[in-house]
Structures are given as C-alpha cells and as structure tokens.
Amino acid sequence: MLKLKSPQKATMQITRWVSDLDWRLLLLIIPSLSVLVFLSLSSTPIDSFPSLRSFIFNHTLLTSNSPDFVNSLPSGVxxxxxxxxxxxKDELxxxxxxxCLVGGARRFELTGPSIVENILQVYPNADLFLHSPMDRNAYKFSLLKMAPRLASVRIFNPKPLNETESQVRVLTxxxxxxxxxxxxxxxxxxxxCLQMIxxxxxxxxxxxDWIIRTRVDGYWNAPLGPENFIPxxxxxxxxxxxxxxxxxxxxGDLNTSKVALARLSLIPKLDSAGFHQLNSETSFKAQLxxxxxxxxxxxVPFCIVTDRRYGFPPSRFGVPxxxxxxxxxxxxxxCRPCTAACQGRCVAGVMRSLYKGWSWTDWDNGSLELCNARDQWERGWEKIFDKVAGKKxxxxxxxxxxxxxxxxxDDFNEMKKRVSNWEAPPPEELCGLGLAV
Known part of the structure; x- marks a missing residue:
C-alpha cells in the first residue's frame, strides 16, 4: 500500500502525477487515487482537511481552466x-x-465603475470597506453610491508614521x-482595512467567509470569476x-486573509526571523x-492605472x-489609456528581454499591448478610454x-444613509477640496 506521511505530501505527490497524465487517463484513475488519499489521511486530524479540499478544487476547477484544456474536453465533460x-458561484x-478597497482616489472616476461592475455587482452579497487618505481627489469616492452594499468608510487625514527599529531593519x-x-x-x-472588518x-x-483586498487604482476589464476563491x-x-x-x-478565506493583511503587525516577526532590506513584495512573501x-x-483581469512615467522600451529591470x-x-x-506603441512581435521582443522575477507580466496569445510611457498621458486619452471602457x-x-x-x-449624503460606519470628513469638506463650485 502507498504510505503518505501528510496531506501536504499526498498533494505534492499526486500533483506530480497529474502533470504527466492525459486528462482521459486522469478520469479513469481518479477513483483509485481518491481511495489512496482517503487511506493515507485516515490517521490525520480533521483540521488538516482544508489542504485536501483545496487540492481537489484546484485540480478540478483551476488547473483545468486553460483554453487548450477546455477545448480538448468532450462537450459532456x-x-x-x-x-x-x-x-x-452559487455557494459564494x-x-x-x-x-477591502484601499488607496488614494487618483483616477477613481476611471477605475471605480469597473470595480463596481466587475466585483461588487458580480458578488452583491459582498460588503464594501473603503480605507483611503484624504486628498483633493477624495470627492471621487462619491461614485460608490452605486455599490450594492456599503459597510464602512474611513477617509482620514494622513500623518507621518513612526518608524521603529525593526521596521527600518526589515524594510528598504x-x-x-x-x-x-x-x-x-x-x-x-x-x-x-482588516481592523475595520x-x-x-x-x-x-x-x-x-472571504475577503477580497484590492486597490482603488485598479481597472477591471472582466468580472472576477469564482475560480479565484480557493479554500x-x-x-x-x-x-x-x-x-x-x-x-x-x-x-482568501478569513484565516489566510488575517495573515495576508497584517502588513504592519507582522514586521517584528520578520525581524526575529532574520529578514532585512525587504521591499513590499518580498516582505509580503515572507509574511505568508x-x-x-x-x-x-x-x-486576474485588472491593471493598475498610473500617471508615473517610465522609460521606453523598458530594459531588463524596467517597467512595462x-x-x-x-x-x-x-x-x-x-497601465494607462494610450495608442499602443508596441504590439505583436514588438511585445515579444521587449518582454523576453525583461527579468521575469521583477516587473514582468504575462504577454502570450496577444494579451499585452504596450504604451510609450516616457511622457504624460497623450492628448485625446479621453476618447481612447471611452472606446475601451464602454458607454457606462x-x-x-x-x-x-x-x-x-x-x-x-448629495451623493455622499446618500452614501452616509446606507453605510453602517462613517469615519470621514463632512461631505462638504470632501467635495470642497477638489471641486471649486
């Protein structure tokens, strides 16, 4: 009999087998594998079962999500x-x-409608939590009156944060x-935002059961699918x-999200573990x-709308x-609304020259077009955006x-009537900072 020491090792072993199998053979051996996994887990505490549940979900829904795999399936499958x-989706x-929506308003008049349409309206059972610094663009959050459910809004006047010795050691x-x-x-x-929740x-x-953490400056061009929720x-x-x-x-679910969103409070533990000179991404990985x-x-179908300027074409450690x-x-x-300066073979040439572990992004199957971002947004970007984003x-x-x-x-006052917790300046102040009349 096959002996596996833990659900994790069972998952790793089966994953290696699955990667070498044709799906037709996989359909034949799933029953046998199920018996083997069950026997290997017979002495495993019940709280270890989420790993198995996650494995099964991944390989029946996620790894089968590629177009090539889906196209190879018979219609019945x-x-x-x-x-x-x-x-x-029904269970979700x-x-x-x-x-959890965080960040400064910036271009929220462009990104906000896409977040409402492709996340909040896709999951109308979701409660929205907004955590943002007060600035001259904060008035743009008034469009969140379109959100199906508002739980808590916190718009605060930012102040410098004390930098502890451990933070200075851990971060760069x-x-x-x-x-x-x-x-x-x-x-x-x-x-x-986690504390608000x-x-x-x-x-x-x-x-x-679930927490989605996303950014105010994210533009979504398609709905957030149910396959992205993995127990x-x-x-x-x-x-x-x-x-x-x-x-x-x-x-993530509540337990994984509690760790993932604890960006400040886990820094001392990273310090104790010997991590130093980390950027946001490396400290995030160390956290998990x-x-x-x-x-x-x-x-996932979103990008970060930016006004920053970047060299073009991007070099090895450049930003596309x-x-x-x-x-x-x-x-x-x-991303930004632009007339694409690089498409097709041009994109392939640029992306192959970039270091994959830095600011690289997927570009296969014509999924990426590049802007020349050396200067500010081009004249007429509004028409480009309107054509891409649609009438609404x-x-x-x-x-x-x-x-x-x-x-x-008026829009903010309408929001205040619906929200459970409001921690923000008066609507007159929110609107007056960025709007003259």
Missing amino acids: HNRRESSVAKW LRSRMAV AANSPNGIQGLLQYFNLVEG ETYQKRKNFTY GQYLVPPGSDYGGLNDRLGI TTQHVPYLTKR VAALSSPGPLSGAK SASVRKKFADLKKKECV
Whole structure:
C-alpha cells in the first residue's frame, strides 16, 4: 500500500502525477487515487482537511481552466465543468464576503465603475470597506453610491508614521517613491482595512467567509470569476512580483486573509526571523511563508492605472506599461489609456528581454499591448478610454469632468444613509477640496 506521511505530501505527490497524465487517463484513475488519499489521511486530524479540499478544487476547477484544456474536453465533460463552476458561484453568493478597497482616489472616476461592475455587482452579497487618505481627489469616492452594499468608510487625514527599529531593519527605501514611510503608509492602509472588518464583525456578531483586498487604482476589464476563491489558500496575481509576490490584489478565506493583511503587525516577526532590506513584495512573501500560509498565483483581469512615467522600451529591470486596450488578463500590471506603441512581435521582443522575477507580466496569445510611457498621458486619452471602457464608464468619466459640488455632497449624503460606519470628513469638506463650485 502507498504510505503518505501528510496531506501536504499526498498533494505534492499526486500533483506530480497529474502533470504527466492525459486528462482521459486522469478520469479513469481518479477513483483509485481518491481511495489512496482517503487511506493515507485516515490517521490525520480533521483540521488538516482544508489542504485536501483545496487540492481537489484546484485540480478540478483551476488547473483545468486553460483554453487548450477546455477545448480538448468532450462537450459532456465541458458541460459538467461549467456546472461545477456555477455551483461554486452559487455557494459564494450564499457566503459572507468583504471587499477591502484601499488607496488614494487618483483616477477613481476611471477605475471605480469597473470595480463596481466587475466585483461588487458580480458578488452583491459582498460588503464594501473603503480605507483611503484624504486628498483633493477624495470627492471621487462619491461614485460608490452605486455599490450594492456599503459597510464602512474611513477617509482620514494622513500623518507621518513612526518608524521603529525593526521596521527600518526589515524594510528598504530602494525603489519606493516615498521611501520606508511610503511602505508604512501603504501597509497601514491594508491592515487598517482588516481592523475595520474585524470591528464590523464584532458589532454584527458574525464572521466573514472571504475577503477580497484590492486597490482603488485598479481597472477591471472582466468580472472576477469564482475560480479565484480557493479554500485554505491565498490567491495573488502572477508577475510584477519584484522578487517576492505581487501584492496588488489578494483573495482568501478569513484565516489566510488575517495573515495576508497584517502588513504592519507582522514586521517584528520578520525581524526575529532574520529578514532585512525587504521591499513590499518580498516582505509580503515572507509574511505568508513564515506564518505557513499556502498561496497560489492566477491571472486576474485588472491593471493598475498610473500617471508615473517610465522609460521606453523598458530594459531588463524596467517597467512595462500596458495599454488599457490590452485583452489581458493583465494581473495588476501598470497601465494607462494610450495608442499602443508596441504590439505583436514588438511585445515579444521587449518582454523576453525583461527579468521575469521583477516587473514582468504575462504577454502570450496577444494579451499585452504596450504604451510609450516616457511622457504624460497623450492628448485625446479621453476618447481612447471611452472606446475601451464602454458607454457606462464613459458617462461616469464625463460626469466627473463637470461635477458640481452640490451633486457631490448629495451623493455622499446618500452614501452616509446606507453605510453602517462613517469615519470621514463632512461631505462638504470632501467635495470642497477638489471641486471649486
């Protein structure tokens, strides 16, 4: 009899077998493998079963998600797979879910509608938690009156954070636009959102099943699918990992999310473990590995809209900036609305020259087009955005281009009536900072 010491080793062994098998053979041996795994786990504590559940889910729903695999399936098998996805979506819609939205408003009139449409309206059972610094763009958050459910809003006046000895040892200022202070401010946004969620849970006397942590400046060009929710594992996008893990999005159950979002409070443990001079991505990876949180990467249909300028074409450690029109999934790569300056073979030549462990992103199957981001956004970017984003998003952009202060105040007051917890300046102040009339 096959003897396996743990569910994790069972998973690793079976994964190696699966990778070498044709799906037809796999369908024949699944029953036998199920018996072997059951026998190997017969003496395993019940709390180890999430690893097995995660494995089964990954290999029936996730690893079979590639177009080549799906196209090779007979229609009956393909239909059964679609049925499994639909059942999992139904289960997610019955679960308790929180969406943690963090960051400065910046171009939120462009990104906000896509977040509402492709996350909040896809999972209307999800409660929205907004944690953002107060600035002249904060008035743009008034568009969140479109969100199906509002749980908590915290818009605060940012102040410098004290830098402890352990934080200075663990973190590096290299490649951070605002040094270590910039990292701490970002970590504070993320962990602060977790604290908002925990406070809400206590007040309502329940716990969430899932937490989605995403950024205010993320533009989504397709819905967040149910295959991205993996019990017992934390999902992050591939690419843009800068030696660690891409931290521009995270999806996990409550237990994995508690670790993933504890960006500040786990720094002393990283210090004790001997980690030094980490950037945001490497400290994020160390966070998960030292706390034994399993993670996986999967392409996700969003990008980070940026006004920053980058060299073009990007060199080995350069930053490629995707055209918003790229089919994707872009998995959180930097992007802007532009007339693509590099397509097809040009993209292949550029991306092959980049170091894959830095600011690289997937580019196969024509999924990526590149902007020349050496200068500010090109004239006429509005028309480019409107064409890519569609009529609804274009109408929101146009509305905010001509938004009046009274309209903004009215929208925030409407939000305040629906939100359970409001920690923000008065609507008049939120709107008055960025709108003159």
